[in-house]
Amino acid sequence: MLVGEATRVSGDERKGIASAYGxxxxYxxxxxxxxxxxxxxxxxxxxxxxRYKVHIGT
Known part of the structure; x- marks a missing residue:
């Protein structure tokens, strides 16, 4: 299991980064x-x- 967090990029609220470690x-x-x-x-x-492509939401 990996545990981490995500945040939006400063200056562009549509972009974000996430990281997690296990x-x-x-990681x-x-x-x-x-x-x-x-x-x-x-x-x-x-x-x-x-490398994986991910989709967020439904």
Whole structure:
């Protein structure tokens, strides 16, 4: 399990970054852009090199 937080980028409330860390030194880093207050999309990169596209919202 990874635990972390997300925040909006200063000066551009549609863009954000997120990061999370887990046991054993695993981590992920994400960049995303909100298309509306409840929906967005972005990309996350994990410490093992895996890269995922993510969707936020429904």
């Amino acid at each position: 046991a054993g030194g695993s 992920m880093s994400c960049e995303y852009q909100m298309m509306s207050p409840r929906q967005g999309a972005g990309t996350c990169v994990f410490s093992n090199g895996a």
